Amino acid sequence: MSVSPTLQKFLNRGDIPYRLIRHPYAETSLSSAIAAHVPARRMAKGVVLRDDEGFMMAVVPSDRRVDLHAINRQMGRIFSPAAQRDVKILFRDCNRGAVPALGQAYNIPVIWDDHLADEPDCYMEAGDHQDLLCFSQSTFKQVMSEKPHGMISH
Incomplete structure (x- = not known):
């Protein structure tokens, strides 16, 4: 498949430069980082959250876990992880478990972890x-400039 059609359209529309890195098949973002010989702290994973108002994506390094308490405090909401069936519907042009960490391409609000800003790529x-x-x-x-961010992982 390569780049999902929705994501490709978002990148093209925004004239966003990127490199495409091919790697051996891997199921999770952490195992993809390992397969591609990328430091896990540089691999962003998108975790889809849900509350009564809708969905949000938390973008954190693949070697860290989402801190729901920190996100809820910062956003003034009460999120929990979204159900896999919802993720499958939201990201219908992606393989299960290969969700891009650019929720904005799918019209999903994003909050991102400050640890990602410290990395060269x-x-x-x-x-x-x-x-x-x-x-x-x-x-x-x-790409993340207008999105909320903070220390949202541990």
């Missing part, structure tokens, strides 16, 4: 289990 799933997108630090910050 950022990698994320492209929508399948064999391709990663690689963004420079400046491109990643530009």
Whole structure:
């Protein structure tokens, strides 16, 4: 599949520069980082959350876990992880478990972890289990510039 059609359209529309990295098949963002020889702290994973108002994506390094308490406090809401059936519907053009960490491409609000801003580049799933997108630090910050962020992982 390579880059999901929705994500490709978002990247093209925004004229967002990236590199596509092919790697051996891997099921999770952490195993994709390992397969692609990418430091796990540079691999962003998107975790879909839900509350009564709708969905949100938390973007955190693949070697860390989402801190729901920190997100809920910062956003003034009470999120919990979204059900897999909801994720499958929201990201219908992606393989299960290969959700790109760019919720905004799918009209899903995003909150991202400040740890990702410290890295020279950022990698994320492209929508399948064999391709990663690689963004420079400046491109990643530009794409996330108007999104809320903070220390939302542990």
